[in-house]
Amino acid sequence: MPCCACSLFKRTEDEYIPDAESVRQVKEQHLQPQTCSLAQCFQLYTKEEQLAPDDAWRCPHCKQLQQGSIKLSLWTLPDILILHLKxxxxxxxxxxxxxxxxFPLTGMDMAWNYLYDLYAVCNHHGTMQGGHYTAHCKNSIDGQWYCFDDSDVHPVSEDEVCKQTAYILFYQRRATIPSWSANSSVGGNVLLMSCCMLPYICCIWLFSMECIANDESLSVWVFRIHQFILV
Structure with a gap:
C-alpha cells in the first residue's frame, strides 16, 4: 500500500484461512434447490399472517385503525382443480x-368426498429469460402417461411425471371420472365402442366447421348433427 505524500510503500500480508467443512456444506445447501411437498405449499398458502402496522385496517365497530390478520381459505372445490406453482x-x-x-399422482385428499387424481402437467424448462414448455398427459382409456414435446409424443413412466420442471398441475375430482376411465377396469366392448364413435365425432366436427364457414345458425347446426346421428 503506497503513501501518497512520501511514496513509502508498505507491504502487508494477511493469513488465508480456508473455509471450514461445515461452512462449505452450508453454502452448498443454500445454493441447492430445496424440496417441498404440495401439502406444505397449501399449508403456507392458507397460513394466517399478521398484517404490518402500515397495512392496518379500520374496524367498523370502533372506527379505529387496528393491526389485524389475514387468512386465505378454500370454501368450495371444483371438479377440475388447476394449481399454478410459483x-x-x-x-x-x-x-x-x-x-x-x-405432488401426488392419485388420491389427493382435499376434503371429505373430494379426492383428486392428476391427469396433466405443464412443464417449463429453462430460465426466466427463455425456456421451453412440455406437457405430460394421462390417457383416460389405458392409464398410460405421455410426454408432448412439440411434434414429439412418446410414453413415459409415472416416475417421469413428478419432476422439478412441473409448472401447472391439472387435477380431476375422482367422483367425476367416468366409469370407463383408467381408474376402473376397461373391457373390450368399451374400447370397441370408443373406436366406433370416432367417425361420428370427426363428422360432427366437420359439420360444425362447415356451418361456421357458411354462417349458419346454431339451431340448424344442432339439427343437422342430430339428423346425421339418427340416420
Missing amino acids: RFRQVHRRMKMQNMVK
Whole structure:
C-alpha cells in the first residue's frame, strides 16, 4: 500500500484461512434447490399472517385503525382443480425458482368426498429469460402417461411425471371420472365402442366447421348433427 505524500510503500500480508467443512456444506445447501411437498405449499398458502402496522385496517365497530390478520381459505372445490406453482420471482433481479415440489399422482385428499387424481402437467424448462414448455398427459382409456414435446409424443413412466420442471398441475375430482376411465377396469366392448364413435365425432366436427364457414345458425347446426346421428 503506497503513501501518497512520501511514496513509502508498505507491504502487508494477511493469513488465508480456508473455509471450514461445515461452512462449505452450508453454502452448498443454500445454493441447492430445496424440496417441498404440495401439502406444505397449501399449508403456507392458507397460513394466517399478521398484517404490518402500515397495512392496518379500520374496524367498523370502533372506527379505529387496528393491526389485524389475514387468512386465505378454500370454501368450495371444483371438479377440475388447476394449481399454478410459483416458479418465478423478483428479488433484486428476475429469477426462476428451481425447487422440487412433490405432488401426488392419485388420491389427493382435499376434503371429505373430494379426492383428486392428476391427469396433466405443464412443464417449463429453462430460465426466466427463455425456456421451453412440455406437457405430460394421462390417457383416460389405458392409464398410460405421455410426454408432448412439440411434434414429439412418446410414453413415459409415472416416475417421469413428478419432476422439478412441473409448472401447472391439472387435477380431476375422482367422483367425476367416468366409469370407463383408467381408474376402473376397461373391457373390450368399451374400447370397441370408443373406436366406433370416432367417425361420428370427426363428422360432427366437420359439420360444425362447415356451418361456421357458411354462417349458419346454431339451431340448424344442432339439427343437422342430430339428423346425421339418427340416420
